[in-house]
Amino acid sequence: MPQLTVKQLQDFLQTDFPQSSVIVEAVGDQCATIRQVIDGSHLRPGGTVSGPVLMAVADIAMYVALLSEIGIVPLAVTTNLSINFLRKPAADRDIVAQCHLLKVGKTLAVGEVSLFSEGVSDLLAHVVCTYAIPPRV
Amino acid sequence: MPQLTVKQLQDFLQTDFPQSSVIVEAVGDQCATIRQVIDGSHLRPGGTVSGPVLMAVADIAMYVALLSEIGIVPLAVTTNLSINFLRKPAADRDIVAQCHLLKVGKTLAVGEVSLFSEGVSDLLAHVVCTYAIPPRV
Amino acid sequence: MPQLTVKQLQDFLQTDFPQSSVIVEAVGDQCATIRQVIDGSHLRPGGTVSGPVLMAVADIAMYVALLSEIGIVPLAVTTNLSINFLRKPAADRDIVAQCHLLKVGKTLAVGEVSLFSEGVSDLLAHVVCTYAIPPRV
């Protein structure tokens, strides 16, 4: 299966998930990097990016990494997501998510996602995510 | 420590989390039930409630259950959230979250949250959540 | 599929997992209760049951609950196990594990397990466990 390109993945997200504003920055070698531009709608009281935003970005990073490996399989669904929140995100920096696939099996894929505030090397949060892959005809 | 009432918790959420629209339905005995009214903004393609909405509702259910036990401690923060997605939510039903605290320690609290589509008994998703409780003066 | 009985499950464990000494106490209604008799080999310094023993007992409780529903499927394997350690087990009491299946699908089953020291109502640890079920011919 030929890997999908950044442009193909970005086009797919814009068509199928028009409400998402993530930017696909890089894919390849079982990895993907995406960016979520942060605006006021992503913040919570205290001036920080809300936890659900981090979870959503991690989930999309895993989805992008997985599709880049197996092709466009829109019915792949998250079955488990486990997140550890480690540090408080900056309110004025984008969120960058780097996913690394740990295994892509026939029916399950597992990956880990590291979340950062752009330009800051300390990890904000760490996610492990499992997707179920539907049988392919 | 006297437990907080439904009204006190609802008032706190409306003041401190004005962007959240959850309704506190019941608290007590280390439990809390909340409801998220679902509208188009909560859906994703395929006509179902998006995963991040479920994660956000579970996180708030745990927060409400915890504050009902320890009082208003706004600095309590989620350190870990692990969710298993079990069934596809209905697009036209509210989400109901029932949290049960498993332990409230001095520095950590752990709870589980069961998520349902209103009026449907099958579990949509199951969450285990840990909060860190800041030292109280 | 007719449910298996306590005796059938106990016989299966004794034949296929002779190194395990757990006792199947009850099965039915998507639940199972098992007991691990505790001796010195299960303890760690400090006079408490070691964490790996708790994890092993939880995993077997989930296996027993699952097999009681789907029949003897020896190739069902754990894919994810997440445990929260809540309280220190007594060194001189057996460990009792109660599993409740949250979903039994075609390829995945998810359950939660509550672990207790026998005769003590406070929860020692809480586990969520996923098994992959191989295709049945």
Add this chain to the structure above:
Amino acid sequence: MPQLTVKQLQDFLQTDFPQSSVIVEAVGDQCATIRQVIDGSHLRPGGTVSGPVLMAVADIAMYVALLSEIGIVPLAVTTNLSINFLRKPAADRDIVAQCHLLKVGKTLAVGEVSLFSEGVSDLLAHVVCTYAIPPRV
């Protein structure tokens, strides 16, 4: 706090956890590598290393990595351990665990552990582990 050496950690394990036979291979830079020599007592039917052995090795790898950073704090305890089982371990190879600490805070430390069969590059299992660190006097 000066980091502990491999020898200091090995001596501590041998004194305080005499039932464990893990070998500390390397520590430093928020990382630790340990090895579990595998014999028949670690196997389960089917000729593979049992899941609880993998969980135990991951937990010790995290403990060694943490102590190498904060010094000998015997009362540090695991609060959460989440493992994804990815591939079947070889029965005739030692288990090697590499832990990388993601955060060492005042009261909590989080790390991830990658588990391998010695000499095989495919990941067997991936673990995320949280330890609670007691207040230091």
